[in-house]
Amino acid sequence: MCGWCCCLECIHNIPPLNLLFLHFSSTPGREGEEGARTLSPMASISVPDPVPSPTEDAESIRKAVQGWGTDENALIEILGHRTAAQRAEIAVAYEGLYDKPLLRTLQDELSSHFKGAMTLWAMDPAARDAKLAYKALRKKGGDRHAWVLIEVACASSPDHLVAVRKAYCSAYGSSLEEDVAACPLYKEPLKQFLVRLVSSYRYGGEHVDGELARAEAADLHGAVAAKKQPLHGDVVRIVSSRSKPQLKATFQHYKQEHGKAIDEVLEGNRNDKLSAMLKTAVWCLTSPEKHFAEVIRSSIIGLGTDEESLTRAIVSRAEVDMKKVKEEYKVRYKTTVTKDVVGDTSGYYQGILLTLIGAE
Known part of the structure; x- marks a missing residue:
């Protein structure tokens, strides 16, 4: 594998964007064709009204990349203000008109971190997460690469994780859970924890079992606080299998019974990488x-x-x-995402990030 956005051969291993989108139309925020065009109320991107047709956008993109130079601002203005469903339609129209995949065009015409951000943004979200997970399993040094696997498994809907697993298998000829289990970069019990997370399916619904929440809060406290085993078998079972509403109830009981939130307890064990991984999962889930x-x-400081x-976080949450x-960032760090991104990036890369971040 080559740089952040990967080589053409790697990109072409991902199934066509339009097929992935149509097959995985159940990802977060999408319910049918109308839902696919409706932004989450917490999304930061803006979409023009009316939106140009996919053919018009494809023609505008072609115009932006033809000739001696590339009009990067035009690409940002078009793709940076379209939903995943709209970008998928543009990709279909572009390839139909010019017999060349849109991703390949972006790869050929752009460079550096701007190319990385634009190609990730242009991908179907499930295919994007599959590629991010694939790369994370091959990154040596630092446990923060495991963050990617936890994000993919915990920070979106169960249906999205199923879509990611299908995209991963289609692209790389093996299952995500098998590759995590075989990855030499992770040792037990972290490896088992990651395998359980990426292979889970958390059933939907808002039903919460209060007695179970109370009992499992006690189990968590016994393992995390008393035994100092943050990835004890009971912890792995609870965190990898319960629905998000059930987990929220469990964590609420934990705080009520023990006077401190579980993430605060884990935060206090800063030098324990297993505690850090569990805290990441707790945050991504709740x-x-x-x-x-x-x-x-952390991508900016230092x-x-x-x-x-930085690209992964902004592209995946926009x-x-x-x-x-952005609200959390402002409260915790007494500054804004926009200000920090402006201070640490430049050029067209900064332009696409700010477009996705939206107004503060």
Whole structure:
């Protein structure tokens, strides 16, 4: 595998964007054709009204990449203001008109971190997460690459995770859970935890069993606080299998009974990487805005910028809950995502990130 956005051969291993979108139309925020065009109320991107037809957008993109130079601003203006469903339709129209995939055009015409952000943004969300997971399983050094697997498994809907697993198998000829289980970068019990997360299916519905929540809060406390085993078998079972409403009830009982939220307890064990991984899962399951605010901040603070993490966080949440992420960021860090991105990025890369972040 090559850089952040990957080589053409890697991109072509992903099934066609239009087929993925049509097959995985149950991802978050999409219910039927109308739902596919409706933004989440917490999404940060804006879409023009009326929206040009996919053919008109495809023709405008072609015009932007023809000739001696590329009109990067035009590409940002078009793709940065379209939903996943609309981008999929543009991709179909573009390939039909010009016999060339839109992703290949972006790969050929753009460069550096701007190319990485634009190609990730142009992908179907399930295919994007499959590629991010594939790359994370091959990244040496640092446990933060496991964050990607936890995000994919926990920060979206059960149906989206199913779509990611299907996209992964179609693209790479193996299952995501098998590749996590075989990955030499992770040791037990973290490996088992990751396998359980990516292979889970959390049933929907708002039903909560109060007695179960109380009992499992006690189980969590016994493992995490008393035994200092954050990835004890009971913890893995509870966190990897319960619905999000059930987990929220469990965590509420935990705080009521023990006077401290479970994520606060885990935060206190800063030097324990297993506690850090469990905290990431707790946040992604119940308050993903906390996790992604932290990803953005950690990618910016310190020497240099971690463009891969910054891009991943902004691209993956722009259509989901970036408004919440921005609110959390402002409360926690006393500044704005926009201000920090402006201070640490430049050029067209900055332009697409700011477009996706939207107004503060």
